Amino acid sequence: MKILGIETSCDETGIAIYDTEQGLLADALYSQVKLHAKYGGVVPELASRDHIRKISPLIKSVTQQANLGLSDLDGIAYTSGPGLIGALMVGASLGRSLAWGLNIPALAVHHMEGHLLAPMLEDNPPKFPFIALLVSGGHTLLVSVKAIGSYKILGESLDDAAGEAFDKTAKMLGLAYPGGPILAALAQKGDPDVYHFPRPMINRPGLDFSFSGLKTYALTTWQKSTQTDTDRANIARAFQDAIVDTLFLKCRRALKQTGHQRLVIAGGVGANSALREKLQQLNAEIFFPRLAFCTDNGAMIAYAGAMRLYAGQQEEAVIQTRPRWSLEDLVVPSCQKERG
Amino acid sequence: MKILAIDTATDACSAALLIDEQVHCEFALAPRQHTQLILAQIEKVLAEAGMSLQDMDAVAFGRGPGAFTGLRIAAGVTQGLSLAADIPALAVSSLAAMAQAAYHEYQIKKAYVGLDARMQQVYWGEYQIQAGIAVLQGKEQVIAPEDLPPKNSTGFVGVGSAWQVYADSLHPHIQAESHSTLQAIYPSAEYIARLAVKEYKSQQYLYSSEIQPVYLRNKVAQTLIERAKV
Ligand SMILES: Nc1ncnc2c1ncn2[C@@H]1O[C@H](COP(=O)(O)OP(=O)(O)OP(=O)(O)O)[C@@H](O)[C@H]1O
Ligand SMILES: [Mg+2]
Numbered sequence: 352m353k354i355l356g357i358e359t360s361c362d363e364t365g366i367a368i369y370d371t372e373q374g375l376l377a378d379a380l381y382s383q384v385k386l387h388a389k390y391g392g393v394v395p396e397l398a399s400r401d402h403i404r405k406i407s408p409l410i411k412s413v414t415q416q417a418n419l420g421l422s423d424l425d426g427i428a429y430t431s432g433p434g435l436i437g438a439l440m441v442g443a444s445l446g447r448s449l450a451w452g453l454n455i456p457a458l459a460v461h462h463m464e465g466h467l468l469a470p471m472l473e474d475n476p477p478k479f480p481f482i483a484l485l486v487s488g489g490h491t492l493l494v495s496v497k498a499i500g501s502y503k504i505l506g507e508s509l510d511d512a513a514g515e516a517f518d519k520t521a522k523m524l525g526l527a528y529p530g531g532p533i534l535a536a537l538a539q540k541g542d543p544d545v546y547h548f549p550r551p552m553i554n555r556p557g558l559d560f561s562f563s564g565l566k567t568y569a570l571t572t573w574q575k576s577t578q579t580d581t582d583r584a585n586i587a588r589a590f591q592d593a594i595v596d597t598l599f600l601k602c603r604r605a606l607k608q609t610g611h612q613r614l615v616i617a618g619g620v621g622a623n624s625a626l627r628e629k630l631q632q633l634n635a636e637i638f639f640p641r642l643a644f645c646t647d648n649g650a651m652i653a654y655a656g657a658m659r660l661y662a663g664q665q666e667e668a669v670i671q672t673r674p675r676w677s678l679e680d681l682v683v684p685s686c687q688k689e690r691g
Numbered sequence: 692m693k694i695l696a697i698d699t700a701t702d703a704c705s706a707a708l709l710i711d712e713q714v715h716c717e718f719a720l721a722p723r724q725h726t727q728l729i730l731a732q733i734e735k736v737l738a739e740a741g742m743s744l745q746d747m748d749a750v751a752f753g754r755g756p757g758a759f760t761g762l763r764i765a766a767g768v769t770q771g772l773s774l775a776a777d778i779p780a781l782a783v784s785s786l787a788a789m790a791q792a793a794y795h796e797y798q799i800k801k802a803y804v805g806l807d808a809r810m811q812q813v814y815w816g817e818y819q820i821q822a823g824i825a826v827l828q829g830k831e832q833v834i835a836p837e838d839l840p841p842k843n844s845t846g847f848v849g850v851g852s853a854w855q856v857y858a859d860s861l862h863p864h865i866q867a868e869s870h871s872t873l874q875a876i877y878p879s880a881e882y883i884a885r886l887a888v889k890e891y892k893s894q895q896y897l898y899s900s901e902i903q904p905v906y907l908r909n910k911v912a913q914t915l916i917e918r919a920k921v
Contacts, residue, residue, distance in 0.1 A: 394912040396759060403763050407770045407899040421774060437760050443726065444767030451730055452744050452775025668734065670726035670764070 352425040352661055353417075355410065355449075356653025359402045359442030360434025360462045361488070362386075362393045365649030366409040368417045368424075369657045375472055377416035378650045380643075381405045388528045399437035406445055413649075424455060428656020431459030432673030433489070439672040447670040458656040458664060459671040463490060463678050465651035466617040468499070469640035472654055477613045477638040482605045484598060486626075487618030487646075488514035488531075492678070493558050493605045496615070499658050500683035505605050506558025513594060513620045516562035520569045520590055524583050534587050535623050541588025542581075546572055548593035553600050558608070560601065565593055595626045599633070606635050613638065621645040659684045693742070694891060695750045695772070696884035697733065699725040699765045700757025700785040701806065701852075706732035707880035708740055709888070715739060716881035725764050733772075744776045749896070751887030753878050754782035755905040756814035756831065757806065762904035770902045779896030781887040784905070785878035786851075790818035790825035792882045793850045793873060801846045803867050805853025808833050813853040814907055815839065824889060833907040836860035842867070850876050 353376070358365035367378040383401050387393045414421060429446030432439055443459070450457035467483040470476060482505075485492040491508035511519065514531055521530020526537070548568055551561045569590045576582035602614055613636045620626065622645040630637050644650055662684035694709040704725045707716035717732040737743060744750075752769040755762045773780045786804045793799040802825070806814040812835050817828040836857040841864040849869030854861060858869075913921075 389914040389916075390912055391915045396911045399759070399763055400906075403766055403770075403903065404900050406767075407774060407902070410774065411899065437763065440726070440760055441763055441767050444764045445771040448730060448768040448771030449775050450771075451733075452772045668730040670730065670768075672726060 352657060353419065353423055354426045354428055354653050354657040354660060355413070355424050356649040356651070356656055357406070357427065357429040357442040357446040358465070358647055358649045358652045359406065359438050360430045360432070361438060361647060362398050363647045364402050364405045364409055365647055365652070366406070366413045367649035367653040368413050368419065369650065369653035371657050371661050375650055376419070377413040378648065379409045379413050379416070380648055381409060384529060391528055395435045395437055398435060399441055402438055402441040406441060421453060424453060426450065426455050426656065426660040427457045428460045428652050428660070429457065430462045430465065430652050431671045432462060432676040434462055434674060436672060436674040439674060443670045443672050447668065451668050456660055456665055458659050458666060460652050460655045461676055461678060461681055463492070464681060465655045467494060467496065467615060468655050468658070469617050469644045469651040470615050470638040472644060472650055473638070473640060477615055477636070480611050481613035481615050482602065482609060482611050483615040483617060484602055485618045486513040486598065486616070486620035488512060488518065490618065491560050491562070493601060494678060495609050495611065498683055500681045502678045502681060504679055505608070506560065506601060508560040508562060510561050510563035511566065513560070513562060513598065514618070516566050516594065517620065520566050523566070523570050524573060524586065531619065532622070535591060535625070537584050538587040538591040538625065541584035541586070543588055543592060545585040546589035548589045550593055550597045550600065553597060558601050558605055560597065562594065565590060591625055595623070595629050598626060599629050602630060603633055606633065612636060617645060619646045692888065692891065693747050694781070694884050694887050695733065695737070695744065695747045696752070696880040696887055697729060697765055697768060698753030698785065698788065698878050698880045698883050699729060699761040700753040700755055700878050701761065703877035703879065704728045704732065705880035706736050707884045708736040708742070709884035710740060714881050714884050716879060718879055718881070720877070725761055729764065729768060744772060747776060747778055749779050749781050749887065749891050751781040751783055751883050751890070752902070753785045753788060753880070753883050754903070755785055756808070756833065756907040757785050757878070759904070759906060762906065766902050766904050770899065773898060773902060779898060780902045781890040781895060782897055782902070783883045783886045783890065784816070784827070784831065786814060786816035786831055787818065787825045787827060787886055788878040788882040789850050789876050790816070791886055792876050792879060793848065794820050794825060795882070797873065799848045799850070801848065802850045803842070803847050803865060805849065805851045805857070805861070807852045807856045808908065811835055813857060815853070824886065831907060839865060841865070848873060
């Protein structure tokens with residue numbers, strides 16, 4: 352089955368085609384980062400306006416890349432939520448009606464299911480069950496994954512998401528937008544022994560996170576410092592070490608608690624090299640998507656939709672957007688289709 | 692000529708099928724339910740004529756002005772249908788569709804059409820019927836009602852929600868009659884379809900990313916530099 356994936360939940364338009372026989376056939380992404388940089392953050396209305404300008408040409412370009420016509424598609428998967436309502440609406444409206452017009456099924460995909468299945472697109476995909484650490488701009492989740500659609504949230508952030516904490520701290524340190532990756536690069540130049548930041552919530556039982564205190568800690572440290580470039584790098588380092596350590600400790604705890612032996616890391620912060628390195632110390636098999644598939648992309652949506660459509664999941668011809676939607680509300684695609 | 696038309700620019704949601712002179716329309720006043728309704732309405736108008744999308748010559752959409760999200764639903768659905776059936780799209784003004792409705796339903800030939808644009812502004816267009824078609828006089832604009840230049844031409848009638856919401860700011864300087872039935876006129880796919888005939892004949896075909904809303908309100912956020920100046 353050849354499935355077109357459409358991702359428009361935030362500030363990237365991602366389109367891809369996944370084939371259940373041959374794997375990923377084509378993938379294209381348009382990032383709006385430059386557009387929003389002038390505003391210091393994502394402006395939802397501008398994001399929506401840009402999606403509706405970019406989406407159709409990207410669909411044409413992926414079909415060309417894959418050497419296919421639209422009539423060769425067997426289904427369309429679009430991100431239905433969570434995300435920015437106006438942005439989601441663009442992909443959902445176009446995706447659902449394109450499928451309707453082509454007379455093929457469409458599937459409303461959960462954005463975080465897309466993220467957590469992204470490592471499945473790699474050569475050595477994880478087997479079920481596994482623990483997923485989802486660390487992105489809007490989420491910090493530890494999830495026990497038994498099968499596609501069978502998710503139990505073991506822990507989550509009580510305040511800022513990990514990526515959000517990176518971005519906000521970067522902004523406070525006067526770094527350019529989007530701050531997360533810039534702060535991470537700066538941290539590499541910092542001295543790890545100058546500052547030590549607390550590891551929030553590690554002494555409490557459970558698997559929840561809290562990162563907003565770290566941001567404040569970074570700010571006070573910065574204000575008390577001489578505010579040189581070296582101070583900035585050292586603070587970035589201490590901040591990153593605290594986040595990485597905290598994520599590491601909670602992952603270790605989650606693996607122990609569930610007995611699972613595999614850990615999947617996904618979401619934008621999964622691109623962080625210090626985190627990738629540190630997690631290798633865990634006594635478990637570790638799986639990451641390639642860097643480009645840590646952040647938002649169409650491939651992960653095409654994949655998640657393909658798995659469900661392949662299993663025979665069906666939906667009515669209704670454009671579905673769910674800006675708030677818990678992973679735990681998903682179902683295991685049941686009606687297993689016979690392979691012909 | 693067969694044209695499928697949709698409109699989701701306001702609280703109204705509609706789909707229509709035009710076959711030569713005949714139009715069949717499905718219309719609902721359904722705030723925030725456009726995503727639930729629009730494909731079902733399209734299915735219904737096509738099914739009633741025993742036709743499919745592939746039989747259409749074009750798909751027309753209400754391109755705005757109106758509620759931003761609604762405009763993008765129409766543009767998104769239209770992009771999808773146009774891609775799927777490989778047919779051109781036709782863009783029609785939602786204000787023109789209201790003027791056309793006022794003409795067909797109440798024989799009004801001169802209309803000041805105003806839609807509530809929130810933020811104390813209106814989407815505004817002045818229309819006159821010429822050869823049975825609502826023709827825009829001047830430009831469509833988004834403007835505070837009190838900032839409209841005074842108008843005292845005779846025979847104009849006020850159409851659309853702006854005349855209800857901003858009656859007090861419009862009446863002092865805009866000479867026009869209006870009553871509640873005219874204020875309750877919404878854009879409808881029926882008139883999007885009728886107006887699209889002219890676009891089709893003059894080959895104003897749109898494809899892919901050319902299928903865009905007309906928002907009129909284009910300044911929606913301040914840049915960091917602009918905020919720093921305040
Ligand atoms: N190398 C890095 N180190 C730390 N953070 C990073 C790095 N690269 C990206 N990020 C962060 O990842 C986030 C973006 O990730 P992603 O695109 O997955 O999030 P999102 O799609 O905005 O949020 P969500 O998926 O929760 O809706 C940003 O907060 C960004 O700062
Ligand atoms: Mg994301």
